[in-house]
Amino acid sequence: MNFVLIFLITIFSLSLFFYGRSKTKSISIEKNIKLNALPKFYGYYLVLWCSIPSLVFLLIWTLFEPVIIKSIIIETAANQGAIFNDKNEANLIYEKIKAIYAGTYFGDIDTILKESALSYAKFINLFTNSKIVLIFAIVIASVIYSLKKIKNNNKARDDVEVILKGLLFASSLIAILTTLGIIFSLLFESIKFFSVINIFDYLFGTNWSPQRAFVSDASAITAAEYDELKDAFGFIPLIAGTSFIAFIAMLVAVPIGLFSGIYMAEYASVKIRRISKPIIEILAGIPTVVYGFFAALTVGPFFRQIGENLGLTVSSESALAAGLIMGIMIIPYVSSLSDDVINSVPQSLRDGSYAVGATKSETIKKVVIPAALPGIIGSVLLAVSRAIGETMIVVMAAGLAANLTINPLESTTTITTQIVMILVGDQEFDSPKTQSAFALGLTLFIATLVLNYIAQRAVKKYREKYD
């Protein structure tokens, strides 16, 4: 139904474009007046007026229709004697009614359900009809309004600009609101978690084992249960594991990425640059899951083998393997970003250095790199935030047990891995175990947010100096 409506509105408004264009042309000839804008702007004006109000109305209607029908149906069902103790049971009954209407319900149908399903059908009908009527009314009203406007030779160009500006603003608003929505949903779930687990027990606890966290009734946790719980959600091992793996990744990515960036920016000829820069950037396009099984199936066992030969115990899921592969994944970020910042160091600084007799490497070491340093630090920080947010590689290669260790040959775990482990499979959504995933998500989000902010500030500060 909605698609038909959207289709009709689109066709109709597009045809209005041609009408508006030729109409205003003929008006200007008939009355011998100068139009305030080119005829095509009057066409745009009609198109926008015809389509936007009706489409916006349709969108809002579609969003709210199910909610309103649901509350009406649940209420009528209750009036007819349906019994439900809480929201979940009410939802269940509503789903049953919907299924009966759709003809996909195969359970027993009692009179209450039957009556409700009939009234559901009635309401659906009513809502659909009134939707169509209202949309037609809106289209007609807005077309009449806009036609009247263009007949009066309005300033269509300015009006179209205003409408387009509004559209663009609405798009950016949606982007921002979505982000805020995500933040708030994280926040609310985390608050639920922290209302059970003390935030200090979480932040400073040294033991992470959420699989132990069984509670008989999430709404009434006893003191004995809490003693058990607070030991299960210690954040320290996770942040330690995350930082440790990110650190190993940085040990790989920063030198290699930086040096390759320097080579690209300072030494590579145009020809080499044209070939090799895309190749390095292809590394950034490889799906992380591919890196993941490379780490888990090739590098991990390889290290284990070497370790055995040397007489060391190496876990096949080691921090070293995960960090190494993650570092390789991050190389192109560091390389590409540092290439950019080095390139934007003005040539005049290099000339100044050459002119006193410095060689190329002296110039790079003592003038170019110091001048580009804030930007390079920024790119490294961005890479760090990429590393701590990386999920797939560590899920596959870093292991699950939250060991508090600094031995790179042992397995360790990260924040992202634990979020995945907690949310995979069947979950009760009100248990502290599940909610802890949101707390972890929030913590991770804050960490990357802070890093990105610092990185952007550093890059910006640097840009201001030379542009």
Place this chain on the structure above:
Amino acid sequence: MNEIKIKSKNLNVYYGEKQALFDVNLDLNEKEVTALIGPSGCGKSTFIRCINRMNDVIDICKVSGNIEIDGVEINDKNLDVVSLRERVGMVFQKPNPFPKSIYDNISYGPKIHGKGETKSELDEIVENSLKKAALWEEVKDRLDEPGTGLSGGQQQRLCIARAISVNPEVILMDEPCSALDPIATAKIEELIDELKKTYTIVIVTHSMAQAVRVSQKTGFFHLGKLIEVGKTEKIFKNPDNKMTQDYITGRFG
């Protein structure tokens, strides 16, 4: 007349396909200021960049012909560019201090050439260079502040001090005042007058008045060719060439 310090013979420069200098033969005298004038793109800057081989930095640039300093050919693949540039300093159009402290800007060159091994030697080089560049009094109390924080004219004198710091014999100046206001320009010109007692100076300038004020010898370039060269007085009062006459009277360029 002073002795000849730099001598170019049949100097040709190409940027890729395009020829930028055609058979330039120009002698520059020791401890004298030579001004190079001419319309934009005429090859003046290209010429002085040959003297310290700065054109090496540009991949597509090819230089043929000879340039001798004190009778030694410098346009030679085997010549050590580092020691050439130690002898021939350069100041650029736009002041380009390094984003380092004033002190580090000056000590950069000496450190590279292994001069000033102790801190006090280095301090002395910095102080002398800044004094010669007439900047010492203005910055002596804030040597650790960034060089980029100075005013445009001060930055340019800082760059001159940086060029002086390695104790060169020749200083090349590529439109050193084009980014500066008249007062800063006057200071630099005063400084050039002072510096010519010690150094051989080649200055590229777009300002005819400046050429008259600072130089003893002037060369006029047009479309990559050296049209006329002679005593500054003569070039500006009584040039031999019609084109020179037209240029200095502002009829083109």
